[in-house]
Amino acid sequence: MSSKYRRRNRGQKKLKWRWKDETDNRLLPQSWADKGRIESPEEDEVQLYAIQCRAGLLLEWLVNTRTGKLLRGPLSEKPGLRVLYVTADGEHALMKELDARETDDSWKPPKQFASVIAKDREEVDPVPDSSQDCYRRLAENLYGVD
Template identity: 40%
Template structure:
């Protein structure tokens, strides 16, 4: 992921990237989607796609006070994404 400034409306890239290096950013969300944390790793492009330069964690363990609260709109989004990704509808 490289972050760029874009012109509103046209969505055309303006100027140089806002980061020096490409990165992979992951959002880790609690099961009830009320808390989350964002973690970022520098990334390198390989034939298989972008890969993190360091150890990437698919599961992250953090104390609850280290997490950020998630607003109601994003809670609904995260719950939908998690349900679709993990087929949670079939678990009930």
């Protein structure tokens, strides 16, 4: 292999975690909402409440950074959670991927799980009108927010 070939391909490969679903979306357990950490919003931040989660695997792949093509893998895996956070009015949301802990037959959130997070307004996405009422009711039921 010539050194010219190696130079041309340098920096085009990177290890990346990719998500694989293992369950459907489900309501966040009340115990997670009650025991989770609460972040206080600063100026220009909004508070978001965890309302749904989905368990899955985070799979580590070697990826071509230029094309996004998976080159090799999965090389390793770890349990993960996707958590949907919404504003109290249900109008904005954010999805976060978190590492999980496996216990017996279920997956638990990380020990430092935040059930209420604070994010800059520009980091959250608008929620379609058709889902806003449902999200608002779930936040009310889990956290007692209005």
